[in-house]
Amino acid sequence: MSAIKYTFQIEKDDFSRAGEASSSIKKILMQVGSEPSLTRRVAIATYEAEMNIVIHSDGGTISVMIDPKCVMVLAKDNGPGIENIELAMKEGYSTATDRIREMGFGAGMGLSNMKKCSDEFSIESKIGEGTTIMMNMCVKEGE
Amino acid sequence: MEKEYFHSVILKEDRCIGCTSCLKVCPTEAIRIIDGKARIIDERCIDCGECIRICPNHAKSAVTDNLNVLDKYKYTIAIATMSIYGQFQPNISINQILNSIKAMGFNEVYDTTLGAKIISGLISRYLLLKKKVEGPLINSSCPAILRLIQIRFPDLLPNVVDIETPMEITARIVKIDAAKKTGLDLKEIGVIFFTPCTARATSIKNPLGIKNSYIDAAISIKDIYGEILKNLSVNPSYSVNVETTKETLKWVSAGGQAKSLGMEKYLAVDSIHEVIKVLEDLELGKLEGVDFLELMACRESCIGGPLVIENSFIARAKIGNHAKSLSPLTYTDEEIDQYIKMYEEGFVRLTETIEPRLVMSLDKDISKSIQKMELMREILKNLPGIDCGVCGAPTCRAFAEDIVKGENNHSLCIVKTIESFKNKNLKRKGENKIES
Ligand SMILES: Nc1ncnc2c1ncn2[C@@H]1O[C@H](COP(=O)(O)OP(=O)(O)OP(=O)(O)O)[C@@H](O)[C@H]1O
Ligand code: SF4
Ligand SMILES: [Mg+2]
Numbered sequence: 262m263s264a265i266k267y268t269f270q271i272e273k274d275d276f277s278r279a280g281e282a283s284s285s286i287k288k289i290l291m292q293v294g295s296e297p298s299l300t301r302r303v304a305i306a307t308y309e310a311e312m313n314i315v316i317h318s319d320g321g322t323i324s325v326m327i328d329p330k331c332v333m334v335l336a337k338d339n340g341p342g343i344e345n346i347e348l349a350m351k352e353g354y355s356t357a358t359d360r361i362r363e364m365g366f367g368a369g370m371g372l373s374n375m376k377k378c379s380d381e382f383s384i385e386s387k388i389g390e391g392t393t394i395m396m397n398m399c400v401k402e403g404e
Numbered sequence: 405m406e407k408e409y410f411h412s413v414i415l416k417e418d419r420c421i422g423c424t425s426c427l428k429v430c431p432t433e434a435i436r437i438i439d440g441k442a443r444i445i446d447e448r449c450i451d452c453g454e455c456i457r458i459c460p461n462h463a464k465s466a467v468t469d470n471l472n473v474l475d476k477y478k479y480t481i482a483i484a485t486m487s488i489y490g491q492f493q494p495n496i497s498i499n500q501i502l503n504s505i506k507a508m509g510f511n512e513v514y515d516t517t518l519g520a521k522i523i524s525g526l527i528s529r530y531l532l533l534k535k536k537v538e539g540p541l542i543n544s545s546c547p548a549i550l551r552l553i554q555i556r557f558p559d560l561l562p563n564v565v566d567i568e569t570p571m572e573i574t575a576r577i578v579k580i581d582a583a584k585k586t587g588l589d590l591k592e593i594g595v596i597f598f599t600p601c602t603a604r605a606t607s608i609k610n611p612l613g614i615k616n617s618y619i620d621a622a623i624s625i626k627d628i629y630g631e632i633l634k635n636l637s638v639n640p641s642y643s644v645n646v647e648t649t650k651e652t653l654k655w656v657s658a659g660g661q662a663k664s665l666g667m668e669k670y671l672a673v674d675s676i677h678e679v680i681k682v683l684e685d686l687e688l689g690k691l692e693g694v695d696f697l698e699l700m701a702c703r704e705s706c707i708g709g710p711l712v713i714e715n716s717f718i719a720r721a722k723i724g725n726h727a728k729s730l731s732p733l734t735y736t737d738e739e740i741d742q743y744i745k746m747y748e749e750g751f752v753r754l755t756e757t758i759e760p761r762l763v764m765s766l767d768k769d770i771s772k773s774i775q776k777m778e779l780m781r782e783i784l785k786n787l788p789g790i791d792c793g794v795c796g797a798p799t800c801r802a803f804a805e806d807i808v809k810g811e812n813n814h815s816l817c818i819v820k821t822i823e824s825f826k827n828k829n830l831k832r833k834g835e836n837k838i839e840s
Contacts, residue, residue, distance in 0.1 A: 263774040284684065292805070293773045294765025297558040301687055308688045329770040
């Protein structure tokens with residue numbers, strides 16, 4: 262079975278490059294010829310994951326595994342971790358600073374958007390160690 | 405086999421010196437330089453005309469018609485883009501311009517006001533109210549943008565309003581009227597559009613969202629400009645029955661369409677590369693609170709089309725001046741009802757679905773595509789990544805893509821070649837040293 266994996270480094274606080282990884286991932290999926298709405302879901306989910314790593318974490322990586330029907334996304338960072346995952350997942354919950362909000366982030370929608378975009382979603386986090394998000398997205402029947 | 409994809413941008417080979425200027429401005433990476441000449445990958449061309457504008461040697465051109473087409477019809481109608489009003493000295497009136505066109509041998513002459521009025525009425529009083537899709541409605545009036553969305557943002561196709569372009573709607577109405585008036589068959593009536601761009605010229609032969617266009621030919625403003633100038637002094641005996649309004653006239657300059665809707669939550673973006681950035685944001689769900697998006701491929705919108713003469717900023721000022729003396733756009737309730745009927749009956753609606761066109765993919769078969777991606781990644785490791793364009797592809801990535809697709813087999817990476825040449829020399833020098 263054919264599958265291909267890409268990994269992108271995401272730097273903390275690097276706003277000038279923020280969004281590059283998800284935009285490369287989208288380009289890759291278009292070249293692969295993936296179904297348009299799947300491509301869009303992956304683009305949104307990876308963008309949110311990328312921004313969270315830039316804004317809230319100490320840096321990390323995003324990997325995508327692409328096979329003909331599904332895309333698996335792994336977003337992993339090096340800390341500081343999320344204290345209360347349930348709270349973080351709530352729509353509208355955000356710890357973003359005023360500066361970040363001025364930049365248009367911090368609506369507290371990122372994690373719930375990621376979940377909405379994925380067919381399978383899991384999040385694990387340990388204070389002091391980091392956060393890992395796994396998402397799986399597949400072509401929907403009839404598309 | 406897929407039928408050959410028709411587009412209007414062409415290359416005048418004798419003028420092309422393979423300078424690579426056009427490579428980088430192409431928003432769909434549709435150009436390669438092969439054997440020293442630019443080549444267009446047909447199915448990727450969206451006819452935006454960026455390459456026509458940038459080519460310093462005027463080697464990029466457009467397939468358009470000339471006045472000889474008039475001979476093919478018993479009755480002829482000219483429809484001019486309203487950007488034509490921005491092309492002449494400020495003292496030349498709209499009436500004079502249209503009379504000059506008529507004097508070329510047309511039975512009737514119009515601009516695209518009628519179509520613009522109907523679209524504006526339908527969007528503001530009907531479609532925006534019954535909008536179901538998430539996110540803003542996107543204008544359908546620029547065919548280059550539609551083709552861009554088909555190729556690069558196919559998931560946004562449902563946001564595009566399903567209404568025909570102003571030129572097409574105007575053509576339908578005046579052609580059918582003329583048939584009634586003259587008793588002629590539609591086939592005997594020729595509707596000729598005076599176009600500011602290649603994208604509209606393409607839409608006549610290769611329409612989007614409709615089965616067939618009611619327009620029969622397109623003449624480029626650039627080509628016909630001299631002829632119009634010559635005729636400007638003809639006695640304006642013909643009283644032109646176009647009802648151009650302040651708002652519809654401004655449809656051809658940036659923001660004009662959105663403004664004509666009389667709403668607040670809109671965003672108007674001109675220039676294809678800026679449009680791409682905004683569509684990328686929209687795709688990520690970053691454009692909140694926008695109900696209507698006006699997207700036009702050309703800088704300053706149609707007055708900056710690739711086939712017009714005047715600088716777009718000057719043209720905008722001229723259009724603004726003409727607009728001052730025009731009356732404002734108004735609708736009666738009966739008119740709106742009539743437009744809604746036209747829409748519901750499919751007369752002004754896009755009746756065919758606009759399908760995504762996945763022309764950026766490496767292979768039709770996803771598994772094979774993935775294998776080719778893998779190969780591409782290996783090749784990319786060996787390319788310098790400086791996107792110099794000398795290999796004939798716009799970027800190293802596009803070059804790698806061409807290699808795995810088995811295209812452009814003759815080119816090579818000059819940077820890589822020089823490097824390996826240097827290395828060989830260094831090695832040889834090294835060997836010499838050891839010997840001596
Ligand atoms: N990778 C992460 N590391 C540490 N904390 C995180 C991480 N991702 C999210 N969080 C925490 O979870 C909260 C909610 O995240 P979410 O992405 O849903 O919203 P947001 O980033 O605050 O705002 P938005 O995504 O709408 O711009 C964040 O404010 C932050 O406190
Ligand atoms: S903006 Fe107007 S002139 Fe330019 S490509 Fe679109 S329709 Fe044609
Ligand atoms: Mg977030």
